Amino acid sequence: MKKAxxxxxxGQDSTTCLYWALSQFDEVQSITFDYGQRHKIELKSAKKVxxxxxxxxxxxxIDTFQKLGGNALTAEQExxxxxxxxxxxxxxxxxxNLIFITFAAAFAYQQQxxxxxxxxxxxxxxxxxxxxxxxxTALELAINLGMESQMKIHTPLMWMTKAxxxxxxxxxxxxxxxxxxxTCYNGQYPPCGHCPACELREKGFQExxxxxxxxxxxxxxxxxx
Amino acid sequence: MKKAxxxxxxGQDSTTCLYWALSQFDEVQSITFDYGQRHKIELKSAKKVxxxxxxxxxxxxIDTFQKLGGNALTAEQExxxxxxxxxxxxxxxxxxNLIFITFAAAFAYQQQxxxxxxxxxxxxxxxxxxxxxxxxTALELAINLGMESQMKIHTPLMWMTKAxxxxxxxxxxxxxxxxxxxTCYNGQYPPCGHCPACELREKGFQExxxxxxxxxxxxxxxxxx
Numbered sequence: 001m002k003k004a005x006x007x008x009x010x011g012q013d014s015t016t017c018l019y020w021a022l023s024q025f026d027e028v029q030s031i032t033f034d035y036g037q038r039h040k041i042e043l044k045s046a047k048k049v050x051x052x053x054x055x056x057x058x059x060x061x062i063d064t065f066q067k068l069g070g071n072a073l074t075a076e077q078e079x080x081x082x083x084x085x086x087x088x089x090x091x092x093x094x095x096x097n098l099i100f101i102t103f104a105a106a107f108a109y110q111q112q113x114x115x116x117x118x119x120x121x122x123x124x125x126x127x128x129x130x131x132x133x134x135x136x137t138a139l140e141l142a143i144n145l146g147m148e149s150q151m152k153i154h155t156p157l158m159w160m161t162k163a164x165x166x167x168x169x170x171x172x173x174x175x176x177x178x179x180x181x182x183t184c185y186n187g188q189y190p191p192c193g194h195c196p197a198c199e200l201r202e203k204g205f206q207e208x209x210x211x212x213x214x215x216x217x218x219x220x221x222x223x224x225x
Numbered sequence: 226m227k228k229a230x231x232x233x234x235x236g237q238d239s240t241t242c243l244y245w246a247l248s249q250f251d252e253v254q255s256i257t258f259d260y261g262q263r264h265k266i267e268l269k270s271a272k273k274v275x276x277x278x279x280x281x282x283x284x285x286x287i288d289t290f291q292k293l294g295g296n297a298l299t300a301e302q303e304x305x306x307x308x309x310x311x312x313x314x315x316x317x318x319x320x321x322n323l324i325f326i327t328f329a330a331a332f333a334y335q336q337q338x339x340x341x342x343x344x345x346x347x348x349x350x351x352x353x354x355x356x357x358x359x360x361x362t363a364l365e366l367a368i369n370l371g372m373e374s375q376m377k378i379h380t381p382l383m384w385m386t387k388a389x390x391x392x393x394x395x396x397x398x399x400x401x402x403x404x405x406x407x408t409c410y411n412g413q414y415p416p417c418g419h420c421p422a423c424e425l426r427e428k429g430f431q432e433x434x435x436x437x438x439x440x441x442x443x444x445x446x447x448x449x450x
Contacts, residue, residue, distance in 0.1 A: 063288045068331055088373070095331035098371050099324060106293055106320035130371035138367035145363055146323050146355035148313070 003027040004115040004154070005108045007100055008057070010046030012201060013119030013157055015181040016165055018053055019174035020156045021117045029113070031058045031104050035096070036066035039187035048180040060103060065093055079185045079195050089127045089196060091185060097130035098139055105143045105151050114151055121157045121165070127196075133158050162204025170210060179213035228252040229340040229379070230333045232325055233282070235271030237426060238344030238382055240406040241390055243278055244399035245381045246342045254338070256283045256329050260321075261291035264412035273405040285328060290318055304410045304420050314352045314421060316410060322355035323364055330368045330376050339376055346382045346390070352421075358383055387429025395435060404438035 004021045008014045008030040021028045030053075032046040043059065050057035071093045080090045097120060104116055120131040129135060133155065140153045157165050169178055183201045184191035191198045191214070205212040229246045233239045233255040246253045255278075257271040268284065275282035296318045305315045322345060329341055345356040354360060358380065365378045382390050394403055408426045409416035416423045416439070430437040 060289055060292055064285055064328055067285055068328070068335065086373070093331075094334045094372050095327045095368070098327045098367060099331075102320045102323045102327065103289055103293070106318075106324075109319045110293065129373045132370065135367055135371040138363055138370055142323060142360055142363035142367050143320070145357065146360040147319050148311075148354045 001026050002115065003113045004117055005104060005113045006030045006117040007104050008032050008046045008050060010042035010049060010182050012178055012181045012183055013121060013165060015049050015177050016169040016174050017117050017119040017156055018049065019169065019172035022053065023172055025115065029056045029058065031060060031107055033062055033100050034059055035062040039182065039185055041187045041189055042182040045180055045182035049177045052177040052180065058107065060107065062099065065096065081196055092128055101139055101153065102143060105147065108151065109147055109149055115154060116151055117154045119157050120155055121160065123159055123161050162200060163207035166204050166208040166210060175213045175217065179217040181214065226251050227340065228338045229342055230329060230338045231255045231342040232329050233257050233271045233275060235267035235274060235407050237403055237406045237408055238346060238390060240274050240402050241394040241399050242342050242344040242381055243274065244394065244397035247278065248397055250340065254281045254283065256285060256332055258287055258325055259284055260287040264407065264410055266412045266414055267407040270405055270407035274402045277402040277405065283332065285332065287324065290321065306421055317353055326364055326378065327368060330372065333376065334372055334374055340379060341376055342379045344382050345380055346385065348384055348386050387425060388432035391429050391433040391435060400438045400442065404442040406439065
């Protein structure tokens with residue numbers, strides 16, 4: 001009986017990962033972090049996605065990032081498309097993925113789950129250094145040493161382009177759920193269409209040559225935005 | 226101008242580290258985590274210690290561990306002196322140090338501080354795997370890859386016995402602050418004297434042949450407990 005825990009943001013990549021996990025493991029659970037993100041709408045998306053996939057869904061709150069402030073995702077700053085002076089996006093929340101994955105591992109530890117799945121991706125990526133394979137490999141080691149555990153952090157999308165991820169999602173039957181996933185950094189529905197996250201999503205579907213089910217399938221959604 | 230950030234729990238080891246940092250760096254700041262610990266009294270100790278040392282003190286709250294539950298430090302469980310079935314103390318909070326150090330690094334990142342100091346110790350230690358050098362080394366790498374930073378995590382007490390730590394604290398002039406540090410897991414003042422943390426502290430002072438300033442120096446403290 002192989003169990004896995006998927007870190008589910010409610011976005012397209014983690015939704016695809018959830019379906020990947022369903023194809024690989026006997027039991028799949030999901031965990032979502034409520035960390036004061038401006039796009040709170042993704043919490044609703046995550047819940048809906050887990051419901052469509054028929055898996056259990058846990059929400060863990062983290063109040064710390066908001067107190068740290070200093071970035072456009074958890075503080076009152078406008079999302080910028082250009083990079084900051086440090087060559088990182090102004091949506092970069094230092095340590096966010098390290099913290100998410102570590103808390104997910106702590107939760108998994110308590111549930112005797114040894115397989116974690118996260119949708120981080122290095123190809124066509126968002127510019128966050130903690131989405132890269134080297135960070136994940138080092139973190140996996142730190143977690144296993146620090147918890148005396150044997151966790152495996154799976155990153156099925158790491159080396160895929162956005163277009164390849166979309167084709168994988170289609171093959172895995174994830175499109176009904178993908179119609180409810182949320183991507184827009186500005187937390188808008190319909191999506192704003194011009195933030196870096198919207199642009200990356202749109203580029204992916206264009207390159208895959210498939211319409212985004214968020215636009216084509218979701219009931220009551222206007223066809224143009 | 227070398228700046229350091231000390232992870233200050235308010236206990237004897239982090240208090241000693243704070244004085245070590247004062248001897249090594251031009252500017253020292255401290256950070257304490259309010260994570261729902263049953264020994265909330267240590268937050269007061271940390272504040273008092275930072276005040277005596279004359280350094281700035283930041284408190285960051287983390288509400289997540291309480292929601293995770295399952296251990297004797299953040300949930301309603303009695304602190305046990307014997308180990309659990311997994312050979313770990315029942316006060317083990319999975320991922321606690323990983324999370325603390327990562328949040329401290331995120332804070333340091335924002336303050337342009339590159340030196341972190343933590344009082345973890347592998348010799349005479351409390352049985353927590355995330356206090357060991359291998360965990361810290363892996364975590365330092367994960368943090369630096371994940372934040373594109375060049376943080377150094379200093380662990381001056383890593384290979385010292387408790388007795389050696391106490392002699393170091395004396396040499397560094399930390400005893401006035403140490404009188405206000407807090408160790409007891411049961412959050413009691415005067416300390417309960419029988420939890421694993423109290424026993425470890427007492428053993429250290431006995432071996433160093435020096436009276437604990439918490440007992441000998443602190444005004445109004447009963448001489449016997």
